[in-house]
Amino acid sequence: MARGEDVRHVTLDHRQLFRGGILGGLAALVIGGLAFYGLQGEPTRAVPTETVLRQSYETRLANLRNKLDEATSRQFVAQKMVETKVDALLTQQEIIAERYERLEPIFERARDNGILPEFTKYGTPIPTPRPSDDFEAANEEAEHPHTQEAALQAVSFTAETVSPRGLKLRESQEDNLLDPFETASLRRSTFDLSADALSGFGRAIDYAEIQQITNMKALTTEAVERSMQIASVLSSFGIETERDTRTALGGPYEPVPEDAGFETHYDELENALDRLEGLRGVSEKLPFAAPMASNLMSSRFGIRSDPFLRRRALHAGIDYAARSGTPIRSTAAGTIVRAGRSGGYGNLVEIDHGNGIKTRFGHMARIDVEVGDEVPRGAQLGTVGSTGRSTGPHLHYEVRRNGRAIDPMRFIRAGREIAGLS
Template identity: 40%
Template structure:
């Protein structure tokens, strides 16, 4: 075999290896160079690494897949727990909102009931307040209790409607507007303010009613006191004389029981106004007016020297200086029982006022009424003159009770005092 030249690689002699393959008569040889060995070695290494990696993957794949599935399961479980927690939180919030809404609706219903109660009171109060105002009943001066607002006399509570703000619809709107804010505390504050406003209105109504009751009672007491000093009692005069106002009756039925302070106050006001009306009706029927306003008194009731006989005699009335033709007025409401000539009285008018009270107007120059006429207080009954036993033009005025003459000055004085209470 011939020698081949040596190859030098990077300054070194490169060794070559020859591989001889013999197969029968055929002989083959293959020269293996270093780079070919390196390449082969590299491929072998790569194959070995790949094989080992594949084997490792196949061995560890189940563990990796199991770990991945476990991780996914844990993540899914965490997500489900989170979703459950969120759902529970949403349920709590929803439940709280429903509870708050229910509370709000209950409070609105309560406010509506209070509003309707005040509105119902309006019907009860309106008639009484109008009756009190038309009757001239004034409010008494009241001192407010501690923590209570003073009552203003000029302001009418209007029973429940006019000063009532908000109305039922506005109350509900305010309440639901508060609920829409989703702030329970603010809703509670709003409801508290509205409730306090309703309470203030209720107190104002009660104070107004109690003030009117006190005023009506004071006025009735004052009129009754004047009547008693004059010799009359309201209960006596109301039951006597067959007055149509006293014609009452019916089966006995237990009275309705007052359910609250408002009902008691309403009943008290009604009783006070009835007392006041009865006292005023009695006072209007009695002769408390002046038959000759503006005229001076020339002779009073009692013993005096008779102008014709010159000796002591009873003067059964009082004389008013009135020139002939002066209009003479009835001192009270009643029915004419005498209208014409009557002895020493001359032309005389006698009026029956009921309760045993009569008045006489004597020495008239002309009579303007006839027997049976009904006259009211201050109606003209005749013209002054000097007819009958008279020394000059004047009015002789008498007041008699059960036919007995009494001093008319008691009635005139009482009438001046009653003027304040009769408007």
């Protein structure tokens, strides 16, 4: 063994040489095995790593795609649900608007009959906003909390009003809500609505529909009550107010439709108004008005001392002391059946009001009508005079039923009672 200039000599016997050979062989085997497995392991580990990465990437990509599809599907379904709700609201709105257009003429009839206060028009709480075409804005309510508040404020409610007779009705705050062209539509709104806002609009429309029926029921009840009162007054005079038609009925049976709530109440109100107007028409032809002011009354109906014979006699009417030339007006609509000189009446006008009832106006100075004339209530018949069996200028006024004299005050008091129902 040389190291530089130094040379060393080592002598190994055969046993040491044998041991060294064995140890060297073992070391070579160990090193060779490690090198072999090391060289084989590098490519083996490289291939699985690339595959795993690719599979992981594809799995994540598939999951993201599924989540995107799921979100898109939810968004599409939600948008369709909102559009369906909006379409339903629009349909309800159109129905409510059409119903109010139908109700306006019948409300006008109710006003004419004194069972409805003199309001301009009866509006309906119709919502105006609609969801935007951009559905994403509907999902931004959390970021824009004012959206729902503004949408709900767009619902316009009418103000409740109580009539002098206690009938609860609804007065519109707008004069043109009944006009479908003036009424704002959901489709023309710029608001973005949430589900809560749409529910608010739905409740507003439902409330309008309920209020329509409530008002019709209230008007029907009021019309029926007034009809009964007028009929009672007329019955006290023996006036037949209705013809019995219950024996002339028929037709095939047909069940009431399930959605006939509005139609049923509308028909009931219309029938109640028809009956009320019919009774008022009958009362218009009856002498319920006073011919002159009550302070001019100088002699009442009944037994009194005859001014000429000075003995008891029946005074068949009421005398109204008035200056000559004072206009005399009819107390009800009717037909002139007498107009001229008639014994103790002097110049007389007699009016036939139907139902066997006639009125007479005597002692007139001048007659302004002719036989056959149709006169309304309040028409001028002539002027006060003192013709015939008279002690001075006055009007002698009579009411007769089938030729029999009736106290005119009964009719005048009945007229005041009916007038109080208006």
